Amino acid sequence: MRKGFPRTLFAVLVGLGLLSLAAAGTVWAHYRTTPTFREWVRAKPVDEALWRRHVPAGVELGRGKSWRSDDGPARERFGQWRTRFTVERGDELLIDLEVEIRVESREIEDSLARGVPSEAFEGLEAFLVERVRDPDFHAVAVLTLHDLFAYTSGDDPPSMPQGPKIQIDVFALAGPGEVELIVQDLGRESATSSVEMLGGTPFAEPSLLGGVDVLMQFLSFEDPPEQGLAYQARTSVHSTWNWQDGRGGPGGIGNSSLRASSRLYSASMKVSQAVRAPFETPEHFSFSTSESVSRSYAWNGVVW
Numbered sequence: 476m477r478k479g480f481p482r483t484l485f486a487v488l489v490g491l492g493l494l495s496l497a498a499a500g501t502v503w504a505h506y507r508t509t510p511t512f513r514e515w516v517r518a519k520p521v522d523e524a525l526w527r528r529h530v531p532a533g534v535e536l537g538r539g540k541s542w543r544s545d546d547g548p549a550r551e552r553f554g555q556w557r558t559r560f561t562v563e564r565g566d567e568l569l570i571d572l573e574v575e576i577r578v579e580s581r582e583i584e585d586s587l588a589r590g591v592p593s594e595a596f597e598g599l600e601a602f603l604v605e606r607v608r609d610p611d612f613h614a615v616a617v618l619t620l621h622d623l624f625a626y627t628s629g630d631d632p633p634s635m636p637q638g639p640k641i642q643i644d645v646f647a648l649a650g651p652g653e654v655e656l657i658v659q660d661l662g663r664e665s666a667t668s669s670v671e672m673l674g675g676t677p678f679a680e681p682s683l684l685g686g687v688d689v690l691m692q693f694l695s696f697e698d699p700p701e702q703g704l705a706y707q708a709r710t711s712v713h714s715t716w717n718w719q720d721g722r723g724g725p726g727g728i729g730n731s732s733l734r735a736s737s738r739l740y741s742a743s744m745k746v747s748q749a750v751r752a753p754f755e756t757p758e759h760f761s762f763s764t765s766e767s768v769s770r771s772y773a774w775n776g777v778v779w
Contacts, residue, residue, distance in 0.1 A: 509698070509699065509739075510699055511779075512564065512704075512740045512741075512779070513611065515649075515699045515703075515704060515740075516611045516612070516649040516650070516703075516704055517611060517649075519649060519650075519699070519700075519701070519702075519703035519704070520648075520649055520650025520651070520652075520703060521648040521649045521650055521702065521703035521704070521705050521736075522650075523615075525648070525702050525703065525705055525736070526615060526617070526644075526646045526648065526705065526707075528670075529644065529646075529670055529671065529672055529673055529707060530617045530619065530644045530659075530670060531619050531642070531659070531661050531670050533619055533620075533659030533660050533661040533662075534659055534660050534661075534662070535657065535658070535659045536620075536623075536658045536659060536660055537657075537658045538655055538656065538657045538658070539655065539656060540602070540603050540655075540656060541600070541601060541602045541603065541656070542599075542600070542601045542618075542656060542658045543598065543599070543600045543601075544598045544599040544600070544623065544627060545598050545627070547598070549577075549579070549600060550579040550580075550581075550597055550598065552579065552580055552581060552582065552597075552753050553577040553578055553579040553580065553600070553753055554577070554578045554580065554594075554714060554716055554750070554751060554752050554753040555575060555576070555577055555578075555749075555750065555751040555760070556575070556576040556578070556641070556712050556714075556748070556749075556750050557573060557574070557575045557576075557748065557749045557750075557760070558573065558574045558576075558643050558645070558708075558710050558746065558747070558748050559571070559572070559573040559574075559746070559747045559748075560572055560573075560616075560645040560647070560708045560744075560745070560746050561744070561745045561746075562647045562706045562742060562743070562744050563742070563743045563744075564740070564741055564742050564743070564778065565741065565771070565778040567609065568607050568609070569608075569609045569611075569612050569647055569706075569742075570607065570608055570609065570612055570614050570647035570706070571606040571607035571608075572603065572604060572605050572606060572607075572608070572614055572616065572645065572654055573603075573604040573606065574601065574602070574603055574604075574616045574618070574643055574645065574656065575601065575602045575604070576599065576600075576601050576618070576641060576643075576712075577599065577600040577601070577602075578596070578599060578637070578638050578714045578753070579596075579597040579598040579599065579600065580594040580595055580596055580597050580637065580638075580714075580753050581594070581595050581597055582594065582595075582753075582754070583595050586717075586718075592637055592715075592716075592717045593716075593717050593718040593754070594637050594714075594716060594717065594718075594753055594754075595637070596626045596637055596638040596639075596714070598627075599620070599623070599638070601618055601656060601658060602656075603616055603654065603655070603656035605654040608654060610651060611649065611650070611651065612647055612648060612649060612650070612651075612652075613648050613650060613651060613652025613653055613654065614645070614646060614647050614648060614654045614655070615645075615646050615648065615654070615655050615656075615657060616643060616644070616645045616646075616654075616655070616656050616657070617643070617644045617645075617646075617657050617659065618641065618642075618643055618656065618657065618658045618659070619641070619642040619643075619644070619659055619660075619661055620639045620640075620641060620658070620659070620660050620661065621639045621640040621641070621642070621660075621661050622639055622660070622661065622662055623639050623660045624660065624662065625639075626638060626639055637713075637714040637715055637716060637717075638714040640711065640712075640713050641711060641712050641713075641714070642709070642710070642711040642729075643708075643709070643710050643711070644672075644707060644708070644709050645707070645708045645709075645746070646705055646706065646707050647705065647706040647707075648703070648704075648705050648706075649703045649704040649705065650703065672707050672709060672732060672734040673705055673706070673707045673734040673735055673736045674734045674735050674736055674737070674738070675734075676734075677733075677734070677768065678733055678734055678735045678738060678742070678744065678768045678770060679768040679769060679770050697737070697738070697739045698739075699737065699739060700736045700737040700739070702736055703736065704735075704736055704737060704740070705735065705736040706733075706734075706735045706736075706742065706744055707733070707734045707735070708731065708732070708733050708744065708746040709731065709732045709733075709734075710728070710729060710731045710746060710748055711728075711729035711730075712727065712728050712729065712748075712750065713727035713729075715727045716752035716753065716754070718752070718754045728748055728750060728762070728764060731746045731748065731764070731765075731766040732766075733745075733746060733766060733767070733768045738770060739779075740779060741770055741771045741772060741773075741778050741779055742769070742770060743767065743768070743769040743770075743771070744767065744768050744769070745765060745766070745767035746765065746766050746767075747763065747764070747765040748763060748764050748765070749762070749763040750762045750763070
């Protein structure tokens with residue numbers, strides 16, 4: 476019995492060793508044959524069809540670097556909503572862009588006595604600011620307005636007279652190209668604007684599972700996404716600001732979400748928002764929020 480135990484232990488240790496070598500060989504073979512991040516970005520540029528599947532299907536009103544809801548000059552009174560989206564990978568900054576929405580309004584006198592909000596909607600203006608763009612990527616910011624026509628035609632508007640609900644979907648997309656702002660309207664006849672984002676699942680798991688999640692992803696042997704690499708941020712806002720009795724609210728900011736077409740490669744994404752109501756000091760943004768997710772792991776000493 477005393478001689479049998481060491482032999483059994485030896486056999487177990489040998490078996491574990493062989494199993495570890497086999498697993499290490501499988502991992503080595505996978506990462507040796509799988510395209511690197513740059514290889515796949517250049518091999519699989521993303522076209523418009525991908526991001527269109529992940530935004531509401533509205534009526535396009537315009538595209539470019541800026542847009543106005545009417546042909547008149549900009550109005551002096553407006554609230555601001557800024558959304559900034561960044562995607563990094565290790566020390567590389569892939570995308571850094573910002574969208575600013577100006578919700579123009581006029582002040583309503585005696586609004587409290589009349590039982591109406593202090594601001595009445597006048598128009599919208601949007602700007603796209605490209606700060607940094609990696610030459611292997613392009614980007615699009617899709618601005619979806621919910622029933623803008625009701626606020627600009629004299630029709631009976633929905634429940635928020637200060638302006639339509641606004642949703643922004645910002646995409647960083649593999650492949651060279653430009654950065655573009657697309658504005659679209661989603662009328663009341665459309666049933667919903669709830670469209671599934673890229674990937675379908677969060678890019679990063681909660682912090683308590685973060686290490687295990689990254690390890691399992693490292694060993695999952697996932698293939699690069701056939702549709703190409705893409706990153707998405709989604710935010711929304713209601714221009715529900717109202718000044719009464721010496722106090723005012725900045726408006727309703729919705730939750731932010733971040734997704735990617737694959738979790739195979741490391742990346743860090745962040746979306747930040749800031750809001751200024753039309754009755755606040757210019758350039759003084761009284762409310763801001765941010766959301767970020769990150770996945771980072773290396774193979775053979777190189778960020779994967």
